[in-house]
Amino acid sequence: MSAASPTPPPLRVGLIGYGLAGSVFHAPLIAAVDGLELDTVVTSNPERQAQARAEHGDDLRCVASPDALWDRADALDLVVIASPNKTHVPLAQAALKAGLPVVVDKPLAGSAAEARQLGALADERGLLLSVFQNRRWDNDFLTLQRLMADGELGDVQRFESRFERWRPQPKGGWRESGDPEEIGGLLFDLGSHVVDQALVLFGPVASVYAESDVRRPGAEADDDTFFALTHTSGVRSHLYVSATTAQLGPRFRVLGSRAGYVKYALDPQEAELREGKRPGRPGEDWGVEPEERWGRVGSGESPLTGGGRVVPTLPGDYPAYYAAIVAALREGGPNPVTATEAAATLAVLEAARESARAGVTVAL
DSSP: OOOOOOOOOOEEEEEEOOSIIIIIIIHHHHHHSTTEEEEEEEOSOHHHHHHHHHHHOTTOEEESSTHHHHHTGGGOSEEEEOSOGGGHHHHHHHHHHTTOOEEEESOSOSSHHHHHHHHHHHHHHTOOEEEEOGGGGOHHHHHHHHHHHTTTTOSEEEEEEEEEOBOOSOOOSGGGOOOGGGTOSTTTTHHHHHHHHHHHHHOOEEEEEEEEEOOSTTOOSOOEEEEEEEETTSOEEEEEEESBOSSOOOSEEEEESSOEEEEOSOOSHHHHHHTTOOTTOTTOOTTOOOGGGOEEEESSSOGGGTOSEEEOOOOOOTHHHHHHHHHHHHHOOOOSSOHHHHHHHHHHHHHHHHHHHHTSOEEO
């Protein structure tokens, strides 16, 4: 009997940024996935350095500048970029030129052209470049994919997706800045999620119409945006992202030739991460939604009055993204979200911005 192959050491990860994205999403998921080890956090903020060590151990290396990563590139296996949007492209370029595979939080870049250029650089260097589109592993999205694969909806004709919040007071910061260099606003923030999901489900887009507004007093960037996408497949996607929604609509309303699927409420994983829950922790059911939030499938009846069949929501699974990164780096598995896919999403977002500005439908 041959001896079992030894378990390889974990991939050592350098994480740039320990704000919302770095501390709430990336660091906990990296720590939870077998085969990854959080080695270094880059933040110049002493309080965030202390927070990172408190959450991930006193042995965690904390440095003030990304240059410290490039100086010891041979000691790392992966760089994750969770810093402000305007830094994504230059930091990804620097990581790739240092010979390191890269995960970049969405949006990968401020334009489709920049995303394609980054993808070409990664290909030239023979390195992984992946984009963190975690909401491909939302509970409702996974459930919808299964319903479609099983043919329960028939041919989907219209896809309505809402990522809405009620935040009447702007929080400020770069995410809500009106400076185009910051790549702020909901168009590129939540819009990156809903457009990516629509493209995954229904393929390329032929034309885009959008309405984008700044509603809140004192706000600088778009906070209430609607997209209408016509896919080359004939499906129409109506997508809403808003911080000004006093009454939230359904997260998904999907209408097919056989039945429709209506689902309210967001996937619980972000809230769980914010509350300090962690995937894989004993005694905690990760990403599991209570039955009262399950969606319904049916035809000719309103789900609000009990019409249709209740469909159990599959558990959400954000750790699956990083598990796929491990498989890609260790075994040559597929990149879970490619630069090409990110560029396609950005092309739609750019078309939406132009459509809203000019009041016209933009062909792609």
